[in-house]
Amino acid sequence: MAADIDFSFLDDPEFGLPSYFKPKQDPMEEFNTLLTQEVPPIREFSGKDSEEAKKLFKFAKGTTTLAFVFQGGILIAVDARATMGSFIGSQKVKKVIEINDYLLGTMAGGAADCYYWENNLARVCKLYELKNGERPNVGGAAQILSQMLGQYRGYGLSVGTMIAGWDHKGPGLYFVDNDGMCLKGNRFSVGSGSIFAYGVLDSHYRWDMTLDEAVELGRRAIYHAGHRDAMSGGVVRIYHVHAGGWTNIIQAEDLMNIHRQRDAEKGIEFLDDEVTFNS
Amino acid sequence: MFATKNEYDRGVNTFSPEGRLFQVEYALEAIKLGSTSIGITCQDGVVLAVERRVTSKLIEPSSIEKIFEIDSHVGCAMSGILADARTLVDHARAEAQNHRFTYLEEMLLQSIAQSVCDLSLNFGEGDGSQKKPMSRPYGVSLLIGGVDKNGPALFTTDPSGTLFKYKAKAIGSAAEGAQTMLQEEFKTDLSLEDGVKMALRILKQVMEEAITSQNVEVAVVSTQDKIFRRLTPSGVEEYLTSL
Amino acid sequence: MVKESKQSQFNPYQNNGGTVAAVALGGRVAVGGDTRISVGYNIISRNYCKITQLTSKAVIASSGMVTDAQNLHKLLLARITLYKHQHGTEPSLKALSKLLSITLYSRRFFPFYTFNLLAGLNEEGQGAVYGYDAIGSFDELKYGVQGTGQELCMSVLDNQCKGANRTDDYTFTQDPVELIRDVFTSCAERDIYTGDAVTVWDITAEGIQQTSIPLRRD
Numbered sequence: 141m142a143a144d145i146d147f148s149f150l151d152d153p154e155f156g157l158p159s160y161f162k163p164k165q166d167p168m169e170e171f172n173t174l175l176t177q178e179v180p181p182i183r184e185f186s187g188k189d190s191e192e193a194k195k196l197f198k199f200a201k202g203t204t205t206l207a208f209v210f211q212g213g214i215l216i217a218v219d220a221r222a223t224m225g226s227f228i229g230s231q232k233v234k235k236v237i238e239i240n241d242y243l244l245g246t247m248a249g250g251a252a253d254c255y256y257w258e259n260n261l262a263r264v265c266k267l268y269e270l271k272n273g274e275r276p277n278v279g280g281a282a283q284i285l286s287q288m289l290g291q292y293r294g295y296g297l298s299v300g301t302m303i304a305g306w307d308h309k310g311p312g313l314y315f316v317d318n319d320g321m322c323l324k325g326n327r328f329s330v331g332s333g334s335i336f337a338y339g340v341l342d343s344h345y346r347w348d349m350t351l352d353e354a355v356e357l358g359r360r361a362i363y364h365a366g367h368r369d370a371m372s373g374g375v376v377r378i379y380h381v382h383a384g385g386w387t388n389i390i391q392a393e394d395l396m397n398i399h400r401q402r403d404a405e406k407g408i409e410f411l412d413d414e415v416t417f418n419s
Numbered sequence: 420m421f422a423t424k425n426e427y428d429r430g431v432n433t434f435s436p437e438g439r440l441f442q443v444e445y446a447l448e449a450i451k452l453g454s455t456s457i458g459i460t461c462q463d464g465v466v467l468a469v470e471r472r473v474t475s476k477l478i479e480p481s482s483i484e485k486i487f488e489i490d491s492h493v494g495c496a497m498s499g500i501l502a503d504a505r506t507l508v509d510h511a512r513a514e515a516q517n518h519r520f521t522y523l524e525e526m527l528l529q530s531i532a533q534s535v536c537d538l539s540l541n542f543g544e545g546d547g548s549q550k551k552p553m554s555r556p557y558g559v560s561l562l563i564g565g566v567d568k569n570g571p572a573l574f575t576t577d578p579s580g581t582l583f584k585y586k587a588k589a590i591g592s593a594a595e596g597a598q599t600m601l602q603e604e605f606k607t608d609l610s611l612e613d614g615v616k617m618a619l620r621i622l623k624q625v626m627e628e629a630i631t632s633q634n635v636e637v638a639v640v641s642t643q644d645k646i647f648r649r650l651t652p653s654g655v656e657e658y659l660t661s662l
Numbered sequence: 663m664v665k666e667s668k669q670s671q672f673n674p675y676q677n678n679g680g681t682v683a684a685v686a687l688g689g690r691v692a693v694g695g696d697t698r699i700s701v702g703y704n705i706i707s708r709n710y711c712k713i714t715q716l717t718s719k720a721v722i723a724s725s726g727m728v729t730d731a732q733n734l735h736k737l738l739l740a741r742i743t744l745y746k747h748q749h750g751t752e753p754s755l756k757a758l759s760k761l762l763s764i765t766l767y768s769r770r771f772f773p774f775y776t777f778n779l780l781a782g783l784n785e786e787g788q789g790a791v792y793g794y795d796a797i798g799s800f801d802e803l804k805y806g807v808q809g810t811g812q813e814l815c816m817s818v819l820d821n822q823c824k825g826a827n828r829t830d831d832y833t834f835t836q837d838p839v840e841l842i843r844d845v846f847t848s849c850a851e852r853d854i855y856t857g858d859a860v861t862v863w864d865i866t867a868e869g870i871q872q873t874s875i876p877l878r879r880d
Contacts, residue, residue: 222799227813230793230801251799256767263520270488270512295771396827522745522753523760530749 204333204365204372205235205246206341206358207302207313209326212351214304214311214381217358218246219333219366220374220392231374232392240265241385243281243305248330249298249318257299261285278305278312282322290320300330304381311381333365333372340364351380355389359398366395431555432543442556446578449558453498454485455591455625458562458573459605461614464641465564465571467496468618470591470626471634480633490515492525492645493565494638498591500558507557507576510538525567525645532563532574532582540580560590565640565647593625600624611641615650619658632656675727675775676701679855681811682712682723683845684781685823685838686789686804692838693781693863694846695723696811696856696877708858708879715870716742717752720782721863722762725809726796727775734774737765755784759792759800766798773797777808787867811849811856818845839864843875850877 207216218235221228235247237258243265247254264284269275276284282303289299299318306312315323315330327345329337340361349357358378366373376398378390427433428441435441454470469485486496487508493515497504514534518526538557545551556578564573573585587605589597600621609617615637623630632652640647650658682695695712698705713723714735722738724731741761745753753761762780766773773796780792780800793806805823807815822841825832839862846860857878864871 224795229795230803233801250797252763252767252770252795252797255763255799256770259520263516266490266516266519267512270490271509297770521761521764522757524754524757527749533748 203235203248203331204329204337204362204369205248205302205331206329206334206337206361207246207304208328208341208345208354208358209311209313210345210349210354211347212349212354212380212382213306214313215351215354215358216244216246216302216304216379216381217362218377219362219372219395220377221366221372222251223371228373233374234377236377236379236388238386239281239303242275242307243278243303244379244381244386245285245304246302246330248300253297253299253318254301257285257288257297258301260288264288275307277307277309278303279307279314279324281305282312282314282316286316286320286322289316289318293319302328302330304379304386306381306383306385329361331365331372333362333369336365336368337361355380359390359393363395363398363402367399440579443579446556446558447560450499450560450577450590451592451594453500453559453591455589455593455597455622456485456496456498456562457587457589457597457601457618457621458496458564458575458585459587459601459609459614459618460564460571460573460585461609461611462607463571463643464566464611464614464639465494465573466611466614466618467494467562467564467638468615468622469496469498469636470622471636473628473634484636486636486638486649488638488647489531489563489565490519490525491647492567492640493528493531493563494640494647495564496562496638498560498594503557503559504561506552507535507538507559507561511535511563527567527569528563528565528572528574529584532561532576535561535563535576536580536582539576539578562588562590566642566645571640571642589621597621597625611639615639615658616662619655620662623659623662630659632659674772677726677775677810678728679810680712680725681807681809681815681846681849681853681856682725682779683807683815683819683842684723684779684791684805685819685841686781686791687823687834687838689783689787689789689867690838691781691783691789691791691865692842693721693723693779693865694842694860695725696846696850696858696860697874698856698858699728700855703854705858711861713861713863714739715863716758716780717782718869719752719865720755720758720780721865721870723779723781723808724776726777730774731776734765734776734778738762741765755780755782755790755792758782759802762792762794763798763800766794766796770797779806779808781806781863782865783867789865807845809856811853814849814852815845818848839873846875846877 205218207214216236220232220235222230222233237245237247239245239258239262245258261281261284265276265281289297297318301316303314303316313325315325315328327341329341344357355378359376362376373395375392375394376390377392380387380389427435431442454472456469459466467486471480471483473480486494489495489511495508511531511534515526515531541551542553542556558578560577562575575583575585575588587601589601604617622635628634632655635655637650637655679700680696680698684691684693693713697709697711699707699710712725713721715721716738722735742753759780775796778794784790791803791806792800793803794800805819820826823834842862850857859877860875862873
């Protein structure tokens with residue numbers, strides 16, 4: 141019977157409007173939340189209806205990051221290019237986020253997402269430390285991050301990060317992504333250039349490497365990724381995680397430097413190696 | 420309605436005809452029951468020193484914690500109800516970390532102390548939620564000391580939400596005696612070392628029990644590295660023997 | 663009537679075009695923004711200033727959608743006023759850089775359609791520029807460009823400010839204000855959304871000087 145159907149939605153003046161278009165009940169609400177917010181309020185941005193709108197935003201992305209555990213600790217190597225479509229937004233992005241004196245996080249996916257949530261992790265870790273008198277271990281920190289991201293699952297966050305640090309169990313390396321995945325491992329590479337980096341990493345990795353060998357491996361892997369992946373490049377940055385915290389071993393080395401060095405080793409004149417003229 | 424004067428203390432937010440808030444005044448009394456705490460600003464840092472009242476020899480002295488770290492550059496000593504202090508300290512910690520998160524800088528001491536005061540007077544009937552977590556005044560006074568970009572500083576807060584900046588201040592049961600001694604001994608060119616010694620010397624005189632490295636707690640924040648540090652019992656012992 | 667079919671067409675954003683640029687050199691930073699506003703191919707304003715002064719030492723320059731930029735600037739000014747009252751001082755450039763990032767990210771799921779540059783003098787008195795994407799990813803730079811003329815201007819600034827990939831011995835000594843003017847006059851020649859005039863804000867320890875330089879008006 142028709143009477144069973146609830147037609148009250150016809151009286152709703154806002155029926156059919158997208159959620160973000162609905163006027164707020166309290167016009168100051170959003171202002172207030174912006175002043176005191178801890179995490180961004182969840183409001184659905186479009187889903188299927190405005191793919192067009194999404195395309196307007198060229199969020200910074202594209203990356204090669206890698207980290208591996210070896211006898212001397214953990215080595216982290218990253219590139220520094222940020223691409224927005226085909227435009228290079230920056231060649232010297234800091235893709236290693238210094239969460240605090242004993243934790244590092246890498247950045248792959250949405251730069252703002254990684255930066256915001258890893259900073260949030262720093263805040264939570266410090267409060268944990270003040271409350272409990274000791275720092276959370278690396279696995280705990282990674283788990284906290286993955287839970288924070290898990291709460292926003294399906295909302296389009298883009299995060300692929302490696303959390304590296306040292307706790308009472310020794311080195312800890314975890315991979316965390318935007319779906320809330322949290323994996324422990326000895327060797328990870330994330331980003332569009334990871335396929336190239338993995339190739340170098342897997343074929344030359346040994347547990348008993350010295351620190352110098354490890355640095356060279358990380359540098360090489362990033363170099364090859366930057367060479368073959370158009371979305372990666374810029375400079376290479378290398379960090380070493382050890383019992384005393386972390387050290388920034390290479391602050392910023394231009395990938396062109398490495399390229400010239402390799403050419404020199406092979407006796408190739410710069411820019412003269414691959415060009416063939418049509419004559 | 421109010422037959423006798425005493426009945427004006429029934430409601431926590433009821434003024435007496437003379438303009439007094441009795442519940443707040445009673446809370447101030449609670450502090451006078453607490454152990455003595457001393458804070459001194461020196462030329463190169465801030466000292467916080469607290470008496471631990473070990474009421475039974477079966478108590479583990481190290482479990483009595485009356486100095487808290489608020490952020491890496493700020494510490495806080497308390498007198499009064501310990502549990503109330505924890506609520507205020509938790510609030511201050513969250514504020515300090517939120518400030519770091521939002522502005523990428525350490526929070527000013529004055530702002531941290533002010534945020535504690537904002538919570539201090541936020542008592543009364545409520546739903547027990549975050550907005551109004553407390554039904555009565557907090558029976559605690561805090562000495563908030565540390566180093567920020569303006570140099571070393573020391574603030575006190577009390578149940579009425581009043582905030583004062585001090586060069587040196589004592590709170591708790593022996594506050595009066597200790598404050599007189601501070602007044603006599605304080606100099607503006609005090610070094611951190613001398614500050615620690617002065618705080619211990621005063622505590623030694625006002626404490627009922629004999630002072631040992633077990634029944635006092637000392638923390639410093641130096642201008643050199645702006646890091647909050649607790650003194651170890653052996654560190655305190657060294658100072659005590661030099662007195 | 664039930665409004666049903668509108669939903670799938672709804673797009674809350676438009677790009678009103680325009681370019682903003684900033685160059686820092688030593689204790690000085692020059693910020694420029696053109697004054698043209700467009701909707702599609704129609705030019706609807708020729709004298710809109712894309713730059714707002716935030717503190718005595720910092721300005722924000724935004725391109726993208728004008729309504730969002732105006733809202734963002736007002737929101738920032740409100741938060742800076744609150745900061746001043748709470749902490750008794752103006753926020754430093756570094757504090758502002760993070761505040762802007764957080765403010766942008768607070769709208770992560772319905773972003774401000776703005777591309778921003780924050781420029782000013784830091785606590786050491788050195789000029790600095792911060793570049794942002796729409797949701798708060800940011801980086802400290804020596805020079806930056808945002809907006810429809812980004813691709814045109816950036817390569818010139820790379821060459822002039824950084825001497826990127828140059829093989830000769832080069833150091834940047836040019837007057838930053840002059841460079842901003844050159845970049846905008848060049849950009850107006852090739853970008854339909856950039857033109858009319860450029861407002862240049864010259865920030866030094868002495869204060870902020872504003873000038874306006876005419877550009878092509880076609």
